[in-house]
Amino acid sequence: MVAAARLDDTAPIWAVLAEVADPEIPVISVVDLGIVRSVEPDRVVITPTYTGCPATRVIEEDIRAALDAAGYRHVRIETALSPAWTTEWITPEGRAGLRAYGIAPPTRSAVECPQCGSADTEEISRFGSTPCKALWRCRSCAEPFDLFKCH
Amino acid sequence: MPALPPIRPEDDRCAARDRPHGAFDPQGEPEGGALFEYLLRLGDDSLILGQRLGEWCGHAPSVEVDLSLANVALDLIGQATHFLNRAGEVEGKGRDGDALAFRRDVLDFRNCWLVEQPNGDFARTMARQFLFSTWQKLLFRQLVGSKEELIAAVAEKAVKEVTYHQELASEWVIRLGDGTEESRRRMEDGLAWNWRFVPELFEMDDLAAFMAERGIGADLAAFRADYDAQIAAVLAEATLQPPPGQRPILGGRRGHHSEHLGHLLAAMQFLPRTYPDAVW
Numbered sequence: 001m002v003a004a005a006r007l008d009d010t011a012p013i014w015a016v017l018a019e020v021a022d023p024e025i026p027v028i029s030v031v032d033l034g035i036v037r038s039v040e041p042d043r044v045v046i047t048p049t050y051t052g053c054p055a056t057r058v059i060e061e062d063i064r065a066a067l068d069a070a071g072y073r074h075v076r077i078e079t080a081l082s083p084a085w086t087t088e089w090i091t092p093e094g095r096a097g098l099r100a101y102g103i104a105p106p107t108r109s110a111v112e113c114p115q116c117g118s119a120d121t122e123e124i125s126r127f128g129s130t131p132c133k134a135l136w137r138c139r140s141c142a143e144p145f146d147l148f149k150c151h
Numbered sequence: 152m153p154a155l156p157p158i159r160p161e162d163d164r165c166a167a168r169d170r171p172h173g174a175f176d177p178q179g180e181p182e183g184g185a186l187f188e189y190l191l192r193l194g195d196d197s198l199i200l201g202q203r204l205g206e207w208c209g210h211a212p213s214v215e216v217d218l219s220l221a222n223v224a225l226d227l228i229g230q231a232t233h234f235l236n237r238a239g240e241v242e243g244k245g246r247d248g249d250a251l252a253f254r255r256d257v258l259d260f261r262n263c264w265l266v267e268q269p270n271g272d273f274a275r276t277m278a279r280q281f282l283f284s285t286w287q288k289l290l291f292r293q294l295v296g297s298k299e300e301l302i303a304a305v306a307e308k309a310v311k312e313v314t315y316h317q318e319l320a321s322e323w324v325i326r327l328g329d330g331t332e333e334s335r336r337r338m339e340d341g342l343a344w345n346w347r348f349v350p351e352l353f354e355m356d357d358l359a360a361f362m363a364e365r366g367i368g369a370d371l372a373a374f375r376a377d378y379d380a381q382i383a384a385v386l387a388e389a390t391l392q393p394p395p396g397q398r399p400i401l402g403g404r405r406g407h408h409s410e411h412l413g414h415l416l417a418a419m420q421f422l423p424r425t426y427p428d429a430v431w
Contacts, residue, residue: 048229048308050225050226050229050312051226051229051230051233051305051308051309051312052201052224052225052226052227052228052229052230052232052312053225053229054225081233081301081304081305081307081308082300082303082304082307082308083307084304084307084308084311085308124215125215125216125218125219126219126315126318126319127215127218127219127221127222127223127315127319128218129218130222131222131225131226131312135215135218149315151311
């Protein structure tokens, strides 16, 4: 979706969005997080990750500021709830960014420690520092880490 | 808990005559329209329970539990924001979700009694969450097919979050129930406190039936058996007996609440009422 869209006339808008970081996880962009659902010449459609995620509003404000600064004041931002966002929409770049930042990317198989790569890990708490993360611990290197929950 | 009077045969006859059971007053067409009223029910359940859970912030038994409760509260307040904003649109009097949350009085709230119950100890809070989230998950599963677009969208999104809430609460019911003598006693007390508010969750009054017929609201009876089975399975794993049937308490959907809701609103509404139009 992203790659194809970048080839048309919305490419410059995509480029602006790719520079907007997630406020909670500043190493990945809102595009890599899968929040940007579609881009048209006059509108950007975004979707919240979690129903109550406090970052949603900050994200919209950040996107607005970035679009304004790049001369896209006429581009409006719309929020669509359905279909619901899923962690499947996080791009491979986004997943790599999460791992490098110390957050295990969402997975349906064994959770690997982002520090040492070991799969010998356990859940400490289903809820972590933000709604999208759970708290885990690595039994090999004993480091605690956040897991981006599969959603 | 003080002893309740026994139910005499004449009470049964009276209850059978006056439907819905326990209603305080006859129902007419709701002032703001049926959809507005239905959205308030959905939104107020989430809002009030979110506020209740927020009271735990900084007081939970461990930091992990503190985070869990705050996160569940956030999810619920997120749901409430969507439902109440839409309710305001439907009403068409210029009220948004904030106005509905912070500038209504207790009689105008449409949440069920379960969510406004005081937290009590951690076990009672978890018992309440278990009974509510199990219900809300089944409710949202059905509301995914609602003809009201916003309700369907929120349900689709939130059902995944609520599944998490239910799992969290179920695990605590099991851990405390099948735990030490004290934790077991506390969980039994917590379930006993909240059990009498379960029938209200399944109350199909005229408005609920009206919305269900139009494909907007849920047919609550359709998942009652599922609910009972899921509750029974967790209680069995927790080695707990279901509390004995109690006299159901109804009325929240029509604005009749326990004394606890007013105190909750006093804390929740203090700031926006004292400093109207204050912004961050």
